[in-house]
Amino acid sequence: MPEHKLLLGTEDAWSSVDGKKLWSRPGGSPFxxxxxxxxxxxxxxxxxxTLLGLDPRTGTERWRHKGLFSRHSPQRGQTMRPDAPLxxxxxxxxxxxxxxDPGTGRTGPVLTLPEKHLLETYCVGDLVFAVCADRGVDPKGGTPPDKRRWYALESAQFGEA
Structure with a gap:
């Protein structure tokens, strides 16, 4: 959004040009x-x-998917390439x-990996990296899983969204 250079917080969007609050939407970790x-x-x-696709100018919902979660994002403060897989x-x-498909919200087929837990996903170019483990992070002490495995997948393996 060139006229404002959107800044995102945990629920709010502001203009970095004039500091004006543009919209607010309950949700976590928008990118x-x-x-x-x-x-x-x-x-x-x-x-x-529920994973939401929001209009950056107004915060209006364009699409939603109940039962999906995305941790896939670039380093904080950066924008995903428009052609990067979501x-x-x-x-x-x-x-x-x-x-x-970020623009339409259409989903492709589900890809299942042979692990018990998916911890994170990252994208670099046309590659999707999935960090999987034998168990999740211990909620009481925050102890990470014992065995982790990284998968490198080409975005074409996910089919068309």
């Missing part, structure tokens, strides 16, 4: 992906996540990933 803002919305009652975790057991 810019090409021409859209992607945000996670957690419902503690149902313990489910990969989301499918909530539930196992390491399941799906590709989403």
């Amino acid at each position: 810019v992906h090409g021409a859209i803002v992607v945000a996670n919305q957690w419902d503690p009652k149902t313990r489910t996540n 990969i989301a975790k499918v909530n539930g057991d196992g390491a399941k990933l799906v590709r989403i």
Whole structure:
């Protein structure tokens, strides 16, 4: 959004040009992906996540996917390349990933990895890196899993979104 150079907080968007608050939307860890803002919305009652695609100018919802979560983002403060794949975790057991077309919200087929837990995803160019483990992070002490495995997948393996 060139006229404002959008700054994102945990729920709010501001203009870095004049500091004006542009919109507010409950959700977690929003990031810019090409021409859209992607945000996670957690419902503690149902313990489910909904992935949202938001208009960067208004915060208006363009699409939503219940049961998907995205940790896939660049380093803080950077914008995803418009052609970078948007990969989301499918909530539930196992390491399941799906590709989403950021502009339309269409999803491709689910890709299942042979691991129990998916910790993170990263994209570099046309490669998707998935960090998987034998278990999740211990919620009490924050102890990381014992065994981790990295997968490097070509975005073409996810099919068309």
